[in-house]
Amino acid sequence: MSLTNEPPQLNMFAPPCWRWNTACEISESSLADQILEDQITQDAVDYLKSQDEAQYPEIYEACQIFQEDGLCRAEMEARILVGQSDAEIAVHCDLTQEIVDIYEKLFFSVRHRTTPSDWLLKHTVGPPHFTGFKDHHLRQLWAWFALHGVPEVLDQVIWAYYEELEHTDDTGLSIYLHPGSYVHSDLQAMIADCVTPYFPPLYQWDHVFLRYYQFIQELPISEELQTPPSQNYHNKIKVAYGVLTSGLKVITAVWDCNLPIKESPTEEIENILRMLDLQKTAST
Known part of the structure; x- marks a missing residue:
């Protein structure tokens, strides 16, 4: 039997860590001696049965990163999502390419999903986007x-x-928004909108995203994106x-039927990507 790491046809509801879940189930069942066609899953089963860190150092390290659920996991998963290579991610996260490769295959298998989708949103962002x-x-x-695909x-x-x-004792998302922060106001506004999605939008998220992109790329700010932030922008x-x-408890705002309805996450992302493509075409 030939062993391969090619992704098989999966249940569309399978989570990104489906290989690890499968390995855990098999290692604890009567099927533990069965030889699997998927090499990395077989290696994970063997590791779980033996707990041999020396024989499977990359699996051990990847498992530690996943279970600790700290900054390393957050950064590695984000960089996988945005489309960076194992080599690029290894440099940013101070890891070996082998660990990045093992982590992606065992715990965060998303690279076969090349376009924005509800599946990606569910398994990478989840309920916080809505609540x-x-x-x-x-x-x-x-x-x-x-998920917006802009490294x-x-x-x-x-x-x-x-x-x-x-420069602060904060450690969570609040680090971006604390008084005296040097974070660019456009980035702060986008994060604030993520924290309070139930408020009527004061600005178009995709426009703020594009203006921030132009700023960090040192590009001229498009005329339609030059609207300065309002006082409400800072209040939010x-x-x-x-x-x-x-x-702080906030009361969900009552929506005015005349206000624009926020686009779905997938539509929002696709709109940004489309506008970026148009911008690149215009500059060539």
Whole structure:
């Protein structure tokens, strides 16, 4: 029997860590001696049965990263989502390419999903996108930015976090919004909108995203994106910071039927990608 790491036809509801889940189930069942066609899943079964860290060091390290659910996992998953290679991710996360490869295959198998989808949103961001991000949802926030497929923006989102980490005692999403933060106001506005999605939008999220992209790329800001932030823009950032840090309770705003309805997440992402493509075409 030939062993392969080619992804088989999967149940569309299978989570990104389906291989690890399968290995756990098999290692604890009467099928533990069965030889699987999928090499990495077979290796995971053997590791779980033997607990031999020396024989399977990459699986051991990948498992530790997954279970600790810290900054390394958040950054690696976001960079996988945004489409970066194992080599690029290894440099950013100070890991070996082998560990990144094993992690993606065992715990975060999403690379076969090449376009925005509800499946990706469900398994990488989940309920916070609809109910509001909490202070501990850093991994989900980075995943949300990664889903837009723009590595330059994700780099800045992650870089801004580590920069602010040196100047505040905050550790969660609030690090982006704390008073005196040096985080760009457009990025703060987008994060504030993620924290309080139940408020009527004060601005078009995709326009703010594109303006931020143009800023970090040192491109001329498009005329239609040059609208300066209003006082409400800054007030929303303050409210979001309060929600994250003090348990501030907010009453869901009553929607005015004349206000525009927010696009679905997939439509929002596709709209941004389409506008970026048009921008690149116009500049060539």
